[in-house]
């Protein structure tokens with residue numbers, strides 16, 4: 038049920054005369070890595086054409102991490118890169134083109150939208166909106182995109198992705214997801230969210246050694262506890278609650294959840310762990326800030342060959358899907374079958390765009 042202030046009968050009506058019809062369903066396009074680049078940075082920009090086809094999404098970032106005096110260069114740089122790069126963006130492209138616009142209260146955002154949509158709107162798949170506080174922010178972007186699409190004569194709607202990075206945005210997460218048929222997904226913004234929540238961290242995503250639980254103290258034979266004895270500690274995931282809440286809100290509205298940035302570029306091991314936690318909890322992808330994070334994201338957000346082999350065995354064993362069977366000592370029924378079908382469907386979508394994965398999944402049948 039949409040949480041828009043529009044009535045149900047108007048929910049799927051275009052918001053401007055001449056704007057394209059909103060989509061009834063968000064297309065399931067692989068987006069394991071959303072790779073960020075600063076279009077005003079010449080060295081980064083030069084790498085973009087050769088990255089097409091190797092990453093699911095290239096995102097021209099206009100917001101944080103782009104210097105204030107480079108905002109215009111980033112915007113015009115993105116237009117130039119999109120226009121000059123073959124196979125980037127649009128419904129048939131293997132590599133989607135997204136942008137992250139500046140915050141809605143910034144002096145740059147209006148120019149971001151009024152420059153990008155007329156120039157490269159036909160290539161832009163998704164506009165990522167930072168610091169979304171509630172449905173009203175999505176309604177604003179929804180209407181202005183419709184007006185710009187109509188003026189540019191676009192024949193398909195540009196989708197919207199919100200970053201969950203304020204406490205108010207978290208409190209309103211369900212209404213944000215249901216605010217418009219344009220909503221494609223949500224990403225966690227752990228850095229801004231930590232600041233807004235006044236968390237006592239100084240990092241961009243990832244864990245913290247201080248956030249832990251400790252083993253109980255040992256007791257001696259007289260029943261005395263020894264709190265000073267050596268005890269094991271277990272670091273906990275700072276982001277578990279937030280990611281799980283985001284996943285539920287997205288699933289409820291049929292849109293896609295993503296982990297966000299992992300700022301410790303050198304720590305590829307912890308990065309992979311954080312990405313995997315998000316994958317297991319239901320996220321479909323993550324951000325990549327540095328070229329070396331793309332391979333990690335592609336690996337983590339593609340089901341393993343072992344999982345697909347198992348999932349296919351369950352599907353085969355369950356026949357018409359009803360009843361219960363034993364497989365390798367474990368009970369399988371309708372509910373585990375549905376989990377396996379999620380994995381098998383994802384594998385099929387990924388195999389369609391990734392020949393290496395297609396070969397790996399096909400080899401299961403032959404084995």
Ligand SMILES: CC(=O)SCCNC(=O)CCNC(=O)[C@H](O)C(C)(C)COP(=O)(O)OP(=O)(O)OC[C@H]1O[C@@H](n2cnc3c(N)ncnc32)[C@H](O)[C@@H]1OP(=O)(O)O
Pocket residue numbers: 072073074075080081082084098101102228229241298302325326327328
């Ligand atoms: C909290 C948030 O909002 S997160 C989102 C915003 N932040 C971002 O988008 C950050 C994007 N990434 C970056 O700015 C950079 O990767 C940094 C600053 C983290 C590291 O940059 P560098 O110190 O240049 O990294 P490094 O030296 O390892 O780069 C190696 C090469 O890859 C290039 N490179 C680095 N990051 C990227 C990227 N994201 N895309 C394309 N190329 C890149 C560098 O230009 C360099 O090129 P060169 O070999 O021609 O010199």
Ligand SMILES: O=CC(=O)O
Pocket residue numbers: 101167200202225226227228229230241242297298
């Ligand atoms: O924009 C991302 C964040 O973590 O903040």
Ligand SMILES: [Mg+2]
Pocket residue numbers: 101167202226228229
């Ligand atoms: Mg942020």
